[in-house]
Amino acid sequence: MRRLRTLIAAGVLSIAGLTAGAQAAGDAPVPPAQNWGHGGVNSFLSFFKGYDYASVQRGLQVYKEVCAACHSLHLVAYRNLQEVGFTEEEVKAIAASVEITDGPNDEGEMFARPGLPADRFKNPFPNKQAAAFANGGKAPPDLSLIVKARAHHEDYIYGLLTGYTDAPAGFDLPSGLAYNQYFPGHAIAMAQPLYDNGITYTDGTPATAAQQAHDVTTFLAWAAEPKLEERRRVGMMVMIFLVIFAGIMYAAKRRVWANLH
Numbered sequence: 001m002r003r004l005r006t007l008i009a010a011g012v013l014s015i016a017g018l019t020a021g022a023q024a025a026g027d028a029p030v031p032p033a034q035n036w037g038h039g040g041v042n043s044f045l046s047f048f049k050g051y052d053y054a055s056v057q058r059g060l061q062v063y064k065e066v067c068a069a070c071h072s073l074h075l076v077a078y079r080n081l082q083e084v085g086f087t088e089e090e091v092k093a094i095a096a097s098v099e100i101t102d103g104p105n106d107e108g109e110m111f112a113r114p115g116l117p118a119d120r121f122k123n124p125f126p127n128k129q130a131a132a133f134a135n136g137g138k139a140p141p142d143l144s145l146i147v148k149a150r151a152h153h154e155d156y157i158y159g160l161l162t163g164y165t166d167a168p169a170g171f172d173l174p175s176g177l178a179y180n181q182y183f184p185g186h187a188i189a190m191a192q193p194l195y196d197n198g199i200t201y202t203d204g205t206p207a208t209a210a211q212q213a214h215d216v217t218t219f220l221a222w223a224a225e226p227k228l229e230e231r232r233r234v235g236m237m238v239m240i241f242l243v244i245f246a247g248i249m250y251a252a253k254r255r256v257w258a259n260l261h
Helices: 002-025 055-066 078-084 088-096 129-135 155-160 209-224 228-260
Strands: 099-102 111-114
Touching: 055 078, 055 209, 078 088, 155 209
Parallel strands: none
Antiparallel strands: 099 111
């Protein structure tokens, strides 16, 4: 009995510690909800909503010109871009714009070649150690599933990208870090990445920081859930089938019981 009480006490203390840790990690304000054309990757009620492909394509441009210098996207292949409206020739051109290290060749040497549609998005660093060394000891996270990996999903990513401000009076901001109102603890190693007119959109859309944040978040949502629309279509078909099946079973039940009486 004494041992049981000790185990229970230890469990309570562990839960208390985890709760305190969660509170400490979650002290950042909840980012404001945004209007996402696809309804959010974790929304089960947006059966009829799909990705805004124009926004996804602009988001790819933001990723390539801003994010790709530090962040990988290793679960996405260039050929997947045909799913968001790029033609086969456009995909080939996008892939060929990067240089991929391949090999070994017949002489046992690694070599560089233009990217192919079958290649995954090029990693900006050859390995995690190089990424960590170039970024103050910590490798930047891969962005393939970043939207699904964060609470509040798209809203958090958008809030993080637009949440850079001056540190309030009395806040002890460590040297080399930036203040972000939506980052837990508020002190973030990533410098502000987006600025008004920091890029020029190929489709002429005004490139405000907010627009860039919205577009790249939409692109990363697609990267994390490229089959979202297909999954929702299947879900809707299943729901329709279940409703029809329930109606048939109810009618059959009434008929059977009517005959019994």
